Amino acid sequence: MKPADLRGILKYVPQYRNKTFVIALDGVITESENFSNILLDVAVLCSLNIRVVLVHGISSQVKKITDTMEGFTPSDLDGTGITDDQTLKVALIAANRCTHEILEGLTTADLRAVTCNGITAHPMGIIHGVDHQFTGKVERVDVEMFQTLLKDGIIPVAPPLGFDGEGNTYRVNSDNIAATLGIQLQAQKVIFVTSEDGLFCNGHIIGNIQSENLRQKLNDPANTWKPEQISKAQYAIQACRQGVPRVHLINGLVNESLLKEVFSNEGVGTLIYANEYQQIRRASRKDIRTIMVLIKQAMETEELSLRTYQDIENRIQDYYLFEIDSHAVACVALHPFSGKEAGELACLFVNPNHENKGIGSKLVHFIEDKARTLHFKKLVVLSTQTYTFFKSKAGFTDGSESDLPPERLQKYHESQRRSKILIKSLI
Numbered sequence: 001m002k003p004a005d006l007r008g009i010l011k012y013v014p015q016y017r018n019k020t021f022v023i024a025l026d027g028v029i030t031e032s033e034n035f036s037n038i039l040l041d042v043a044v045l046c047s048l049n050i051r052v053v054l055v056h057g058i059s060s061q062v063k064k065i066t067d068t069m070e071g072f073t074p075s076d077l078d079g080t081g082i083t084d085d086q087t088l089k090v091a092l093i094a095a096n097r098c099t100h101e102i103l104e105g106l107t108t109a110d111l112r113a114v115t116c117n118g119i120t121a122h123p124m125g126i127i128h129g130v131d132h133q134f135t136g137k138v139e140r141v142d143v144e145m146f147q148t149l150l151k152d153g154i155i156p157v158a159p160p161l162g163f164d165g166e167g168n169t170y171r172v173n174s175d176n177i178a179a180t181l182g183i184q185l186q187a188q189k190v191i192f193v194t195s196e197d198g199l200f201c202n203g204h205i206i207g208n209i210q211s212e213n214l215r216q217k218l219n220d221p222a223n224t225w226k227p228e229q230i231s232k233a234q235y236a237i238q239a240c241r242q243g244v245p246r247v248h249l250i251n252g253l254v255n256e257s258l259l260k261e262v263f264s265n266e267g268v269g270t271l272i273y274a275n276e277y278q279q280i281r282r283a284s285r286k287d288i289r290t291i292m293v294l295i296k297q298a299m300e301t302e303e304l305s306l307r308t309y310q311d312i313e314n315r316i317q318d319y320y321l322f323e324i325d326s327h328a329v330a331c332v333a334l335h336p337f338s339g340k341e342a343g344e345l346a347c348l349f350v351n352p353n354h355e356n357k358g359i360g361s362k363l364v365h366f367i368e369d370k371a372r373t374l375h376f377k378k379l380v381v382l383s384t385q386t387y388t389f390f391k392s393k394a395g396f397t398d399g400s401e402s403d404l405p406p407e408r409l410q411k412y413h414e415s416q417r418r419s420k421i422l423i424k425s426l427i
């Protein structure tokens, strides 16, 4: 690895620290030559304090076992069809073997891992008159168990099986498990590691697509898809709708694809993303009172500098509100520095009842994206009590008075707040 690659990776460290990635390995990947490299990539993620959950499929393993069983054809391969008694038995053998190989590989990479009974499933039931027998779907995830393991630096390994509490085991589709874990564990990413370069529509790979656009494409009968990818696309949409910001599909047969997808702007596979900013809107004059009420307390405790109604009104076009159920719970502003390709992120405030849910970070990223679309090269923030948040959670670094244009510098001195000046390069 070149030093430049390492620098590129380090840029992402604050953003991903203590965040959860659910990585779903297709069965064919765990059998491939590249599997040990993937586990090394997982080790890199763990070393950067990213919390990893591994999910695996077993279609390829079930097929291989049943190919050697004369006169026996499995009733299902991927946990979406009918799983009869005999096929379930084969699935259990395949799953145990595969989980064991993953645990073995993780041990070789010096990583601690366990498999657990944290997935509760119930039968898929009778669909269009057909009993799906031992095929199940996820009913519940033992979030506490998974979070405890993750906090302790242990990788949970989830096979494509679920338990019902009455001694029954069900064969569950691994995409279903990955998406549900992603949603329940509030994961930052779900990454499907497959044997394809990405998601294909009409024979062409999709680079990146917003989940809602993917849903429309999937519903359009004119489009053709690789049949085995449809469930991944559907679960990706479901995960994005329920709070997972990004779902990736990558080719696990290619060396370093996992790290390249996570740590580069371009990515190598398909990125399906939620509209993270749908709850953010530009403020208008009628929101001035709301902003005043929202930030009143923070101004009193000097977390925010004083702003009058008039101050806000004069620059209302710079302000944004974050709403939940049409109720403003946070705000932020981007004040451009006139004549400079730079601006100030200001007035970031999250209602204390909504703190620690990622809203502050989302607003910072939103302002960063806005600044980039305005071709700003630098973002500045002035902070008296929150500078560690900007440094550790948003990648800002120490700046100096020379980062402020003269008129802003004058105000800075006049306020006597002696705020720390932090900057983030957007180049």
Ligand SMILES: CC(C)(COP(=O)(O)OP(=O)(O)OC[C@H]1O[C@@H](n2cnc3c(N)ncnc32)[C@H](O)[C@@H]1OP(=O)(O)O)[C@@H](O)C(=O)NCCC(=O)NCCS
Pocket: 018, 298, 303, 304, 347, 348, 349, 350, 351, 354, 355, 356, 357, 358, 359, 360, 361, 362, 381, 382, 383, 384, 385, 386, 387, 388, 389, 390, 393
């Ligand atoms: C700072 C603030 C915007 C964070 O909003 P949020 O929605 O809670 O932030 P997120 O959920 O994205 O991130 C929470 C993380 O930031 C950390 N954090 C929150 N406030 C912090 C602070 N003042 N210093 C350092 N870290 C802080 C939390 O401990 C949490 O860490 P964790 O992820 O390791 O558990 C919010 O607390 C706030 O409005 N504070 C008062 C106003 C203020 O100071 N604004 C900045 C003006 S420059």
